[in-house]
Amino acid sequence: xxVLIKNxxxxxxxxxxxxxxxxxxxxxxxxxxxxxxxxxxxxxxxxKLVIPGGIDVHxxxxxxxxGTMSSDDFATGTVAAAHGGTTxxxxxxxxxxxxxxxxxxxxxxxxxxxKVAIDYSLHxxxxxxxxxxxxxxxxxxxxxxTSFKLFMAYPGVFMVDDxxxxxxxxxxxxxxxxxxxxxxxxxxIDELVKKALGxxxxxxxxxALTRPPEMEAEATGRAIALSEMAGVPIxxxxxxxxxxxxxxxEARSRGVPAYAETCPQYLFLSEDNYREPGFNGAKYVMxxxxxPKWHQDKLWxxxxxxxxxxxSTDHCPFCMKEGHKGLPIQKELGLDDxxxxxxxxxxxxxxxxxxxxxxxxTGRISEQRWVQxxxxxxxxxxxxxPKKGLIAEGSDADIVIWDPNRETEISVKSMHMRCDYNPxxxxxxxxxxxxxxxxxxxxxxxxxxxGKEGSGEFVKRRAHSxxx
Ligand code: DUC
Ligand code: ZN
Ligand code: ZN
Numbered sequence: 001x002x003v004l005i006k007n008x009x010x011x012x013x014x015x016x017x018x019x020x021x022x023x024x025x026x027x028x029x030x031x032x033x034x035x036x037x038x039x040x041x042x043x044x045x046x047x048k049l050v051i052p053g054g055i056d057v058h059x060x061x062x063x064x065x066x067g068t069m070s071s072d073d074f075a076t077g078t079v080a081a082a083h084g085g086t087t088x089x090x091x092x093x094x095x096x097x098x099x100x101x102x103x104x105x106x107x108x109x110x111x112x113x114x115k116v117a118i119d120y121s122l123h124x125x126x127x128x129x130x131x132x133x134x135x136x137x138x139x140x141x142x143x144x145x146t147s148f149k150l151f152m153a154y155p156g157v158f159m160v161d162d163x164x165x166x167x168x169x170x171x172x173x174x175x176x177x178x179x180x181x182x183x184x185x186x187x188x189i190d191e192l193v194k195k196a197l198g199x200x201x202x203x204x205x206x207x208a209l210t211r212p213p214e215m216e217a218e219a220t221g222r223a224i225a226l227s228e229m230a231g232v233p234i235x236x237x238x239x240x241x242x243x244x245x246x247x248x249x250e251a252r253s254r255g256v257p258a259y260a261e262t263c264p265q266y267l268f269l270s271e272d273n274y275r276e277p278g279f280n281g282a283k284y285v286m287x288x289x290x291x292p293k294w295h296q297d298k299l300w301x302x303x304x305x306x307x308x309x310x311x312s313t314d315h316c317p318f319c320m321k322e323g324h325k326g327l328p329i330q331k332e333l334g335l336d337d338x339x340x341x342x343x344x345x346x347x348x349x350x351x352x353x354x355x356x357x358x359x360x361x362t363g364r365i366s367e368q369r370w371v372q373x374x375x376x377x378x379x380x381x382x383x384x385x386p387k388k389g390l391i392a393e394g395s396d397a398d399i400v401i402w403d404p405n406r407e408t409e410i411s412v413k414s415m416h417m418r419c420d421y422n423p424x425x426x427x428x429x430x431x432x433x434x435x436x437x438x439x440x441x442x443x444x445x446x447x448x449x450x451g452k453e454g455s456g457e458f459v460k461r462r463a464h465s466x467x468x
Contacts, residue, residue: 144460
């Protein structure tokens, strides 16, 4: 099958050009000013932007967490991602305590295999890294799993100590892996949580007040210091605050290869959301939490200055009410105790439109920077480039035809994520993924899904090659 995309404006991170694209099978084979080769499908992209498919390197599909399971599985979550213009995700597999690292990855691949509707890869959350497991890291790098997440928060659930972090960092340098860090000081946060609950403070807003930005900054600084000592790069996930950004900025200004992502929720929502009436604040309970509004401008500045390189979602939905699509009780587990509210929110479908509307249309970032943040930089940092994250001859034909003028209203009613609320409900955004191609096949066309569950491929990622 062949596809010809005509008259569009191709926007890559490094350049923007009006040209036609010829796709033979799954690959872009030609880009030229005017292509007239006959094709099975011809798409007229006049007035549209033609961008590489979105790459979301931070999702949690069917994650067992907080006494329940995130509500999107690999089918519903990746269909929703496709609707939003994302054609590749990198999800987080979890190692059980005592388990060899490849076992966790294989469990996630089995979950994904028959369901995943877009291409995917996996990081592994490492909970337990004794010496006997160290060789496992190389084995996984050879299989294309080239990044590992460690937690400095959630004691007793995910948290690892500094010695473990340091050993994993050193090992990552030898093996060509990248360590992704959840940077919050879990020990101090636990103390603050106990004190708040002891004082009878149980409402959702206390989730934010017991996870202060100072404790995100402390952990971010510590993670960077440990990575410097180990002589390896580090990638800070879901950075939410000006305080933590300062640590990354300072390290980068010294030439340290510290990288960081932020997420739309930290750019568009704020601590005020926790004060919505009743139990509504639970919708925004995630970690790190939403911050006071003034942090938003600092994060935008970080994106402009390249102190933040990636915008991902940390998509981890839980329903507000029991029974939505047959799902069990989730957010309401914490009706009387904010610390029992499952942490996470939906976002995989809305990332590109929020960042286009709130970033490009407001003049905060250029179209090219937008593409870089949502596709090219994540592809490069996570070893997917130039197969993904770029429209070029030889790259996968993962392409979004973006209508820059179409206005939509974000609503749980029209979205596809398996969750009974949307954190941006009622927000009007301009810019819409009109057609989405996954390896040359149109999987979404004007809001209709034409892809297939199970047709997404596991993508082996390249070993990390950045040297300090
Ligand atoms: N933060 C969340 O909000 N959910 C999943 C895990 C995490 O780190
Ligand atoms: Zn995290
Ligand atoms: Zn996460």
